[in-house]
Amino acid sequence: MHALPGAVGFGGLVVTVTDTVSHATTTATSSADGSFATNLPAAVNDTLSLTATDVVGNVSAPTLISVRSTPSLPPSSGNTSLVYQGNLVDRVGLIAGSLVPDGLPDAVFTLSLSIGSNITRTLSYIDLTGGSFLRSTRAGNAPLGVAADVGSPLLNSPSGPVSFPMTTGATLTLFAGDGGFIQPGTTYTATAVFTDGSQFVGSFTLVPPADRQYVAHSATITASPATVVVNGTTPGTSTLTITNIKDINGTVVPDGAMVALSAVNMASQDPTGIGIVSAGGTIVDGTPAANNANFKVYAIQNGTVTASYSSQPVTPASLTGALTVIQMQAADANGNVLGTHAVATLDLNVRASTDQAIVAPVPAELYADKADHRSHFTIQVRNTLGNAVRDERLAEKNINQKDLREANRRVILASTKIGEKGEEKISGSGLGGFLVVFGFGFLIYMTVLLYGQMVLGAVVEEKETRIAEILFSSIRSFPLMMGKLVGVSLVALSQLSIWGLAFAALTLAAAARGIPMALPHVPAAMFLYLLLYFLMGFFIYATIYAVIGSMVTTTQEGAQLAMPVMAILAISLWSSLAVIRSPNSSLAFWGSMFPFSAPITMLVRIVTETPPLWQILLSLGIGVVTIVGLVWLASRIYRIGMLMTGKKATIPEVWRWVRQA
Numbered sequence: 001m002h003a004l005p006g007a008v009g010f011g012g013l014v015v016t017v018t019d020t021v022s023h024a025t026t027t028a029t030s031s032a033d034g035s036f037a038t039n040l041p042a043a044v045n046d047t048l049s050l051t052a053t054d055v056v057g058n059v060s061a062p063t064l065i066s067v068r069s070t071p072s073l074p075p076s077s078g079n080t081s082l083v084y085q086g087n088l089v090d091r092v093g094l095i096a097g098s099l100v101p102d103g104l105p106d107a108v109f110t111l112s113l114s115i116g117s118n119i120t121r122t123l124s125y126i127d128l129t130g131g132s133f134l135r136s137t138r139a140g141n142a143p144l145g146v147a148a149d150v151g152s153p154l155l156n157s158p159s160g161p162v163s164f165p166m167t168t169g170a171t172l173t174l175f176a177g178d179g180g181f182i183q184p185g186t187t188y189t190a191t192a193v194f195t196d197g198s199q200f201v202g203s204f205t206l207v208p209p210a211d212r213q214y215v216a217h218s219a220t221i222t223a224s225p226a227t228v229v230v231n232g233t234t235p236g237t238s239t240l241t242i243t244n245i246k247d248i249n250g251t252v253v254p255d256g257a258m259v260a261l262s263a264v265n266m267a268s269q270d271p272t273g274i275g276i277v278s279a280g281g282t283i284v285d286g287t288p289a290a291n292n293a294n295f296k297v298y299a300i301q302n303g304t305v306t307a308s309y310s311s312q313p314v315t316p317a318s319l320t321g322a323l324t325v326i327q328m329q330a331a332d333a334n335g336n337v338l339g340t341h342a343v344a345t346l347d348l349n350v351r352a353s354t355d356q357a358i359v360a361p362v363p364a365e366l367y368a369d370k371a372d373h374r375s376h377f378t379i380q381v382r383n384t385l386g387n388a389v390r391d392e393r394l395a396e397k398n399i400n401q402k403d404l405r406e407a408n409r410r411v412i413l414a415s416t417k418i419g420e421k422g423e424e425k426i427s428g429s430g431l432g433g434f435l436v437v438f439g440f441g442f443l444i445y446m447t448v449l450l451y452g453q454m455v456l457g458a459v460v461e462e463k464e465t466r467i468a469e470i471l472f473s474s475i476r477s478f479p480l481m482m483g484k485l486v487g488v489s490l491v492a493l494s495q496l497s498i499w500g501l502a503f504a505a506l507t508l509a510a511a512a513r514g515i516p517m518a519l520p521h522v523p524a525a526m527f528l529y530l531l532l533y534f535l536m537g538f539f540i541y542a543t544i545y546a547v548i549g550s551m552v553t554t555t556q557e558g559a560q561l562a563m564p565v566m567a568i569l570a571i572s573l574w575s576s577l578a579v580i581r582s583p584n585s586s587l588a589f590w591g592s593m594f595p596f597s598a599p600i601t602m603l604v605r606i607v608t609e610t611p612p613l614w615q616i617l618l619s620l621g622i623g624v625v626t627i628v629g630l631v632w633l634a635s636r637i638y639r640i641g642m643l644m645t646g647k648k649a650t651i652p653e654v655w656r657w658v659r660q661a
Contacts, residue, residue, distance in 0.1 A: 001040075002197065005033040013052040020064075021046045042067045081112045082190045082202035083292055085150075086269050086340045087182065091175040092145040097159050099143055105273070106175040107182045108150060111190050113200050114169040121194040122165050128176055130188040135176040137162045145175030150266075166194075182206065184339070205291055207336040214251070215338065216259050216330040220244040221346035223326070227360035228311050231353040235312040237284075238348060240326060242298075242305040253300060258331035260295035261286065261307050267294040268327040268342035276342060279322035279350060282310045290335040297335045311350050321351040357381050440530060441576045441604045443496075444537055445569055448599065451492040452541040452565075456558050458484060459549025478635045485542050492538060493531075529606050529616075536623040537599025541565060543630040547637050572597035576604040583608040592619050595626035 001017065008015065011032035018025045019042050028038035030052070042048065049062040085108040093102030109128065115121050128135045128144050135144040143160045147153065150173055156162050174190065187205045194200075219242050228236035240261070245253045261283050262268065266275035285308050286296030298305045309326065316322040326346040330338040347364045358380045366373040462471070471480055544565055552558045572591070579588040583605045592602035592615065602619045605611050 001038050003030075003034075003036045005031075005035045007036065008034045008052050010034060013054055016051050016053065018049045019046050020049055044068065080114070080190075080192070080200040080202035081110075081293070082188065082204040083110045083294070084108075084182075084188065084204050084206055084340070085110055085266065086275060087178060087273065088266065088275050089150060089175070091147070091154065092143045092177055094142050094177040094179050096140055096142060099145060099154060099156060099158065099160060102177060104178060106145070107178050109174040109176065109188070109190065109204070110171060111174055111192065111202060112169070112171045113166070113192055113202075115166060115194070115198070115200060117168060120165050120167040121196055121198060123162055124193045124195045125162065126172075126174065126193070127191045128174055128188065129191075130181055130186045131183060133181045135174075135181065142177060142179075147173045147175070149173050163195075205336070207291060207332060207338050214253055214257055215247055216245050216253050216257065216328070217248045217343055218244075218246050219259070219328055219344040221326055221328060221344055222363070223309070223346060223348055225360065226362045226364050227349045227351055227358060228309070228324075229351050229353050229358065230311050230314070230316055235310045235314075236350065237311070238309045240283075240305075240307040240309055240346070242307070242328060242344070243303065245300060245303065245305070252303065255300050255302065257300050258297050258333060258335065259300065259305055260289050260292075260297050260329045260331040260337045261305075262295045262327050262329075263309060263324050263348075264294040267292075268329060268345075269340050271341060273341075276325050276327055276345065278325040278327070279314050279316075281314050281324045281348075281350070282312050284308045284310050287335060289331065289337045292337045295329065295331075295337050297331045297337075309348065314350050316350045316352045318352055319355060321349055321355070324348040324350055438576065438580065438604075440526070440607050441573055441600045443530070444534055444600050444603060445573045447492055447496065447534060448537045448541050449566065449569055451488050451538060452545045453562075454491075455484060455488050455542045456545040456549045456562060457555060458488075459546050460552060460555050460558050463550065464554070481546055481634060482631070485539060485546065488542065489535065489538050492534070496534070526607055529603060532620060533599045533603045533623075536595075536620065536627070539627045540595060540599070540623065540630060541569070543627070543634050547634045550637060568596050569600075572600040576600055579604050580608050584611070589615070593622060595623050598623055 003015075008030045011030050011034065013030045015028045015030055015036050015038070016025065017027070017038060017040060019040065021043070022041070024040050024042070026038050026040040028036040030036045044067055046067045048065045048067065050065065051062050052060040087105040088108045089106060090101040090104060091106055092099050095102075111126070125137045126144060126146060127138070133142075135142050137144050137146060137156060137160055139159065139161065143156070146155045146162050148155070152173075154175075155164055155172075184206055187203055189201060189203045192200045222241050222243070223238045224241070225238055228238050230236045242259065242261075245257075245259065247253050263278055263281040263283055265278045265280055267278070268276050270276055283296040286298050289295040289297050296307070298307060309324075311324070314322050314324065324347075326348055327342040328344040329340075329342055332338055349360070349364060351358050360378045360380065361375045362378070363375055366375055461467075545562065548558055548561050548565075552561060575587065575591060575597070578585070579591065579601055582588060588601065588605055589611075591597045592605050592611070594601075598619050602611075602616065606616065610616075
């Protein structure tokens with residue numbers, strides 16, 4: 001029985017422990033800090049009674065404790081491992097009581113603990129010692145950061161201490177400010193202490209790199225195959241061959257010397273001290289390194305080392321795949337990895353079998369020393385299921401693949417539309433013709449929408465600023481409204497002309513420079529129809545926008561009220577896709593007769609397959625009648641609406657204006 005400081009009020013008290021079942025008794029005297037320790041035999045489920053007696057004989061009330069059975073504790077060592085990962089990130093500094101980074105990379109260790117099956121303990125503190133240096137989560141020491149992994153938030157409180165429960169075990173990442181802490185040849189010891197008094201200890205010895213004779217300092221690594229293909233959940237494999245293994249002096253390292261291999265992310269550092277990024281995978285053979293579980297150790301035989309790589313558990317992304325970096329370091333006779341810097345690497349491409357083309361470069365990496373180094377590419381073309389079997393089957397049947405590819409070469413058709421009199425209408429590739437047809441409709445949509453909104457904005461501005469009241473004193477409302485419509489229409493036509501001239505100039509300039517521009521043939525009559533239907537669409541919608549502007553008091557209200565108008569335009573544009581496919585359908589006919597959709601629908605019909613002339617004239621006639629009716633209606637609403645301020649007009653009010661006018 002061990003009592004922590006403060007268990008009793010003060011020192012010098014006699015603590016009596018009695019087993020209430022067997023009546024066995026023992027006593028102990030408390031220390032100055034209130035702690036004590038004693039022992040007595042007891043059985044599971046016995047109840048112990050503890051009392052404290054002071055120097056004058058006063059006895060405290062008893063405290064009852066039940067004896068419980070727990071699994072045996074694992075040994076403090078053997079179930080704990082510590083691995084130095086390198087100076088990788090900056091998470092803490094060196095100032096006691098502060099976790100503020102100091103701008104220098106910290107030494108990163110991985111501490112794996114096994115504290116007992118299904119046992120929960122609360123961590124009290126962790127000490128990490130190396131030589132005469134100490135990094136600790138306890139107050140008053142250079143701080144030791146604790147996290148679940150390198151990128152996770154620290155589990156320390158702001159001043160450094162830790163206190164959190166742990167069940168069965170865990171792997172923690174420790175961050176120690178360097179400042180001379182990391183020294184080759186030093187043994188580092190991590191001690192994790194829990195609140196129940198249990199301790200778990202792990203050690204790691206940083207073996208110096210030993211740049212000396214017969215220690216591997218460079219090598220050449222090759223892989224066969226150079227590109228690993230992963231088929232679903234089945235990993236891909238490759239055989240690694242390490243040759244040309246030399247020491248610091250360029251002397252071939254003799255047989256029997258040891259090297260270590262790893263594919264793990266950040267298992268090694270490059271010459272600048274930055275961790276080497278790798279997609280991962282597994283070196284499936286070899287002997288685990290004594291001081292770093294990320295590496296497998298091999299002995300050199302006949303000047304060569306052969307190892308096997310498996311992509312498990314890497315899942316390469318489609319098309320881009322993944323890049324595994326095989327990292328080699330020197331190792332000593334005891335199986336320890338020497339240092340943290342890689343002495344040789346190999347880029348190993350990992351690809352998915354479902355890729356329709358897999359590029360395999362050999363070698364996969366080239367030296368960037370300005371000399372002429374070359375790599376051979378093999379491109380394996382597969383079907384949509386990732387099977388590269390077609391060429392093999394053709395070879396078995398003695399079918400010439402070149403002749404077969406020529407026979408399967410895609411046939412490109414150029415379409416030409418001929419009118420009833422044999423004249424060429426719109427010609428070119430299907431895509432080009434479609435773009436021209438849809439482009440005409442889209443041009444009408446954009447210009448009508450853009451300049452109709454301009455009319456709306458101008459009317460609302462005149463109403464808000466009361467300019468209309470001044471104008472009405474000098475001119476009647478109808479000429480003012482028509483002048484606005486005609487003026488904006490001329491602006492729109494000017495804009496269209498500028499666009500057309502700019503496009504023509506660009507085309508001529510390209511032709512002068514010998515740049516081919518394959519443009520579909522568009523008859524000149526189409527541009528006349530474009531002008532007529534633009535004017536028709538503009539005056540229909542601009543008149544409606546003018547009426548809306550006279551009814552509202554702000555631009556926001558006008559935009560809300562104009563939404564149905566914009567919806568009609570949008571529906572007309574998107575329905576033109578169906579019209580392009582079937583220009584003589586009922587939808588196409590009635591859409592080209594309906595005055596609000598005719599400017600787009602009929603123009604698309606004309607460009608796609610010109611309908612009979614009577615249909616075009618009927619459509620234009622209906623449009624003109626609609627314009628006259630809308631102008632007549634607008635003239636009765638415009639003057640009253642422009643002079644009414646303070647509130648938005650309602651539909652009944654507008655109808656009353658029409659009847660009274």
